[in-house]
Amino acid sequence: MKFPLMRNNILREDLDAVIEYLKQEDPILTHGANVRAFEEEWSEWLGVKYSIFMNSGASANLLSMAVLKIRHPEGGEVIVPPLTWVSDIASVLQNGFTPVFADIDPHTLAMDTHKILAKITDRTRAVFLTHAQGFNGLTDELLNALRQRNIPLIEDVCESHGATHNGQRVGSFGWISNFSFYYAHHMSTIEGGMVCTNDPDVYQQVRMLRSHGMVREANDPAVRARFQQANPALNPDFIFAYPAYNVRNTEIGGILGRSQLKRLDANVARRADNLKRFLNQIDPAKYRIDFRLEGASNYAFNLILQKADNRLVQCVMSAMKESGIEFRRGSAGGGNQLRQPYLESIVPDGYHREFPETEHVHFFGFYIGNFPDLRNDEIDEICRIVNNI
Template sequence: MIPVNTPLLDGNERAYLLECVDSGWISSEGPFVGRFEQAFAAAVGRKHGIACANGSGALDIAVAAAGIGPGDEVIMPTFTIISPAASVVRAGATPVLVDSDPDSWNMDVAQIEARITPRTKAILVVHLYGLPVEMDPLLDIARRHGLQVIEDAAEMHGQTYRDRPCGSFGELSTFSFYPNKHVTCGEGGMVLTDDDTIAEDCRRLRNLCFQPGRRFVHEQLGWNYRMTNMQAAIGLAQLENLDAHIQRKREMGAAYQAALRDLSGIQLPLAQTDYAESIYWVFGIVLTAARQIDATEIMRQLADRGIGTRPFFWPVHEQPVFRKQGLFADESYPVAERIARRGFYIPSGLGLTATDISEVTSALKHCLATPS
């Protein structure tokens, strides 16, 4: 079986973990946490990094630190993992959705302005799969309407928008360090900001809102979203190899593009736009209308041949948990609905070998060989 993701742990991960064990510093108080925060913030061009337990926790903290709460609206894409919308809903605010661009699969920035109301407080940007959202017009809209920008860059480690690091835009940005990311801690996340006050708020929210001098007296509710020293040790080792990881991902993406470009009835990911070159966080495929077969069936056939796959994200407006809460009734976003049903991604992890890529493409060609 070729899994959909295999991480690459070939740097200082083992040495740094042994340092944690030998020193006894395995909790969130250990020195690797601060080292990782500083190094990651510097890599993204931010002043402050606040490490936390996972990417979803980073979003919870960012939404709270932005002051988003009941009565507020947050504009965001419908085509994304559920986490950003869940953070907004848990805060008592309402996600206001926009559809996807059919080529990049990112949020369609041209739809944002029409969704702004007097209750709109922020735009939550989610960069997807390998290419960033087109930020210049989005930032212009935010400036003109006095809106905050929260940038979910969970999948964008090492990516740039017009040579500026993703995660360096807006009041706050967030990252995830799940095992399928270009920098992984196994689990983990990071909130980044340039604002001293927001950074202090984030640190407090991450740590149960303990108070100096009166640790167990709480004026505000927070979370235990602390990152351990062992997680941070792995993350720091991974960060040291980020440039090599990006190069490897682009080489893998180019190999897939070359092997699959002549297959009819499929849409491959954009290799580049005028503002970015894809880093191929995952290599996605969308079946076109010319193919009668659906993504679920192709994924089943690939599984039978030992190839791991994963479906595309399911649109926020179609999530049963939100529909039960009365959200998004009668809303439709046709591009997101189509790519969610017709899209999937093939093995894309950093541990993938050239032989693996050859086997994956051979199996995919076999499964798609039947005339549409």
């Protein structure tokens, strides 16, 4: 591909940091000091008290829902977007909750605030909001309403590192937030994810859930002592508080994360500049340009047709393929999740049609790669190609 989705997301300096570590006589490779340091540095960057590093953003989703399940063993409803990655909805199902869907705001691609509020019932246990494609999906109205109703917000920030709301980084507003460090994202540990929170109980629970549910993974002596006193017949090193998982990351992931974090803010700024250049040039008669850019960090260029046009969309795909522009149709996750087979027994037949904004993106929306070393002349050429269709 002449214009790939991502290029050079792991630099020589990142690899050199790993190599220097491996030159030690007996380097620790499982999680250790570098993982803990990355967690502390990430927390400081984000503006939260606690972060827990793990093997993927999907695992971060899973453990966030597992914590919610500890608080609500009876189950209940979690409000989720139909335009998101599969693991957001799968983690809700895997923990015995019922997903309730709210359509998106076309200006942010996140759930529409008014549609979220309309779906809240006495069975609502959380709102699981995805900050899609680098946009800030929050509104003051949503935050105030959830606070008043005592409904926790869980933020999926996997595609939106560095996005802000009112000058504060998204991922620091919710009860829990999730990040991904997959190769194509704003920064990469090859595979990796983070759960972030200001709640000390969540912090201890996620630490245990990450490592088989072992109590010794809690770093609060009071938590360990409580379990040990309640289970005197058990070896203190092998008390399992929860039927949990093994989703730890490694020292290599921690080293890569620490190296990449140093340039994350500069990369976010470059991506935002790239997006503005792209939106200033694409043809507004064909494509949407009215995105809410305040606080956006931008994951990729969004190319969404103004109107449903089956002939034009086929021409767009053909022209991008012929020109070497890599793209994803339907945005992240393949478009409307309600059309996916894993939800066939969960939602009514034809339910996807009740979400027209998501349906439009599903058929008439794409994303194109945006990354820090994308040159201005490359952006200009992409715009020329899509405008000439």
